[in-house]
Amino acid sequence: MLQRILHTLLLLLLTLSLTIPALDAAFAAGRKETASKTLTVYDNQGPVSEKELLRFLEVLPEFRNWARKEHEEAHPLLTAGRPDFFYSDNAALWIKKRGWDPRRFFCIMGRMAAALVIAEEGNDLKGIRPPDMPKVSDAETELAHRHLGQLLKIGGAAAPSVEVGAPVLPAKK
Numbered sequence: 001m002l003q004r005i006l007h008t009l010l011l012l013l014l015t016l017s018l019t020i021p022a023l024d025a026a027f028a029a030g031r032k033e034t035a036s037k038t039l040t041v042y043d044n045q046g047p048v049s050e051k052e053l054l055r056f057l058e059v060l061p062e063f064r065n066w067a068r069k070e071h072e073e074a075h076p077l078l079t080a081g082r083p084d085f086f087y088s089d090n091a092a093l094w095i096k097k098r099g100w101d102p103r104r105f106f107c108i109m110g111r112m113a114a115a116l117v118i119a120e121e122g123n124d125l126k127g128i129r130p131p132d133m134p135k136v137s138d139a140e141t142e143l144a145h146r147h148l149g150q151l152l153k154i155g156g157a158a159a160p161s162v163e164v165g166a167p168v169l170p171a172k173k
Contacts, residue, residue, distance in 0.1 A: 040084035041107045042134045048108050053143055056108045059098050060154050066094055076110055076132040083134040085110045110134050115144030116151060 048056075067074060074087040085106040087095075092102035114129075114136045129135075136144075144151060 038080055039103075040079050040082055041103045041110060042083060042085075045104065045107045047137050048111055048140050048143060050143055050146075052108065053112070053147060056105065056112075057147070057150055057154060059095075059100065059105075060109070062098075063091075063094065064154070067091065074106065074109070076113070076134075078132050081131070083110070083132050107134075111136050111140055112144055112151060115141045116148075119144055119148060 063074075066072070070090065072088055072091050074085065074091055077084050077086045087102065087106050095102045095105045111134055114133045117133065118136060118141050
């Protein structure tokens with residue numbers, strides 16, 4: 001009788017040892033499938049229009065000042081190996097109060113940042129794009145070129161203007 005119980009227990013353990021890895025693999029596959037279905041700020045987004053960019057450029061300086069003051073972060077990242085953009089719930093709320101959909105606002109922020117890199121590099125970076133950099137259309141790159149000065153100024157990359165008075169020469173001896 002004891003031998004029969006041990007035999008049954010051994011058979012049960014053997015069955016479980018064969019089943020658990022299969023269940024673990026199925027669970028991991030489901031987890032991977034769920035991650036690939038996670039939306040990024042760039043998914044299902046149309047191209048950036050000039051009108052939209054100009055509206056974005058009106059709000060961006062305020063957002064940057066608010067984010068700095070509130071110690072908020074907003075930056076590119078990877079989600080399930082795909083380009084995405086990190087922003088907090090507070091940042092999303094701030095953006096919503098200004099009449100923007102947060103996903104769209106940060107999509108534009110990410111695409112225009114990428115377009116600036118492309119403009120700086122002078123090419124479309126095919127094949128060597130950083131993994132957290134979204135794809136940018138030729139029209140969006142051209143849009144960034146047209147508004148390069150304003151993008152750089154708002155982004156803090158332009159040199160500050162300094163008022164220069166008339167030069168004062170030393171007196172002759």
